[in-house]
Amino acid sequence: MFGRAASIRPLVSQLKLGARPTRARPSFKFSTSPPRRAAGSNLTAPPPAYGPIGVARALQPGTTASPTIFTDEFSLADRVALVTGAERGIGLEMALALVEAGARAVYCVDLPKAPGEEWAKVREYVGALKGKTGVGEARLEYVCADVTDQEAMWKVGKTIGDREGRMDVGIAAAGILKPDSPCLTYPAKLFQQVQDVNVNGVLFTAQAAGQQMERFGNGGSIIMIASISGHGSNKGHEWVSYNxxxxxxxxxxxxxxxxxxxxxxxxxxxxPAYINTKMTGAFLAKNPEVGERWAALHPLGYIGRPDELRGAAVWLASDASSFCTGTDFSVNGGYLAW
Structure with a gap:
């Protein structure tokens, strides 16, 4: 549930944005009629570039029988991704999952000027994955940038696009949580800090990735890490800013x-529901009674592991979820089922 802030002094130069020109207010006319289509036009999307799959493939004359679900639909071969909050925690977990699914380059954006030992060890592991089944070029790159700086994030996206010639996946995993504080006296400064990272940072990350997806015209998948805290309040906690x-x-x-x-x-x-990242684990080590309470809130009876989010992330990033958009996937151990 808790990501890592990616609030940083960027290593890339900032963009210069011009003032938005003043425009006359447009008049809108709403229609309930369905959009017009040319006679005989197909109402479904064409098959993916690698050809028909599933039953359509089986029925195609002359098709060689071969499974495609993992080699094609779930594969991220030659894809390029940007993941924020990825120096450790949930962001790093997802970055590694994308590499394992075949992505050739995953750019990890986060706060420290240089990544820590955990990230370095994962990068070394990624190097050892090269040549393994389903893994391609397999590069894990680190970028120091501030998710709350719109111009800097746009520049990060453009730099990646210029270098890689594409952008396919953007995951906004950077986030912060402040200590409990009563809502009636919640400090404005703290409230704004949380919104800057958890809302503005997510938007700027999505813009950075989405602009490059639009630029290259290949489509893409943007994944935002929300929380059970966006669906309801957390029992026993005063988290008005985070929620x-x-x-x-x-x-x-x-x-x-x-x-x-x-x-x-x-x-x-x-x-996600409560996830036991290293940062969360350090808090629970000092407050074991909170850990027991959190575990009991999940019908499965335990706090989730970061790797239990990998499957959802890869599915959403891949062609296997090509007809899925505007949807929330709650990976919560049953938390919302009570």
Whole structure:
């Protein structure tokens, strides 16, 4: 549930943005009629570039029988990804999963000027994966950048696009959580800090990835890490700023999904329940009674592991979820089933 802030002094130069010109207010006319289509036009999308799959493949004359579900639909071969909050925690877990699914380059964006030992060991592991089944070039790159700096994040996206010639996946996993504080006296400064990272940072990450997806015209998948805290309040905690921010992420994804759908840019969210990252684990080590309470809130009876989010992330990033957008996937151990 808890990501890592990617708030940083960027290593890339900042963009210069011009002032937006003043425009006259447009008049809108709404219609309930369905869009007009040419006679005989197909109402479904064409098959993927690698050809028909599933039953359509089986029925195609002369097709050689071969499974495609993992070699094609779930494969991220030659894909390029940007993941924020990926120096450790959930972001790093997802970055590694994308590499294992075949992505040739995954750019990890986070706060420290240089990544720590955990990230370095994962990168070394990625190097050893090269040549293994389903793994391609397998590069894990680190970028120091500030997710709350819109211009810097746009520059990060463009730099990746210029270097790689494409952008296929963007995962916004950077996030922060402040200590409990009563809602009636919650400090404005703390509230704004949480929104800056958890809302603005998510938007700027989605923009950075989405602009490059639009640039190259291949479509893509944007995945935002929301939370069970966006679906309801957390019992026993005074987290008005965090809960508000995660609810905003859910609506942001739905809005962007509707706007970007025609460009085949899909936008979805993952809402974890309590996940035992190293940062969370350090807190629970000092507050074991909280850990017991959190575990009991899940029908499965335990706090989730970061790797239990990998499957949802890879599915959403891949062609296997090609008809899925504007949707939240709650990976929560049954938390919302009570």
């Amino acid at each position: 508000t921010s995660k609810s905003a992420v859910l609506q942001m994804a739905r809005s962007m999904a509707c706007e970007l759908g025609p460009q085949r840019i899909r936008v979805n969210t993952i809402s």
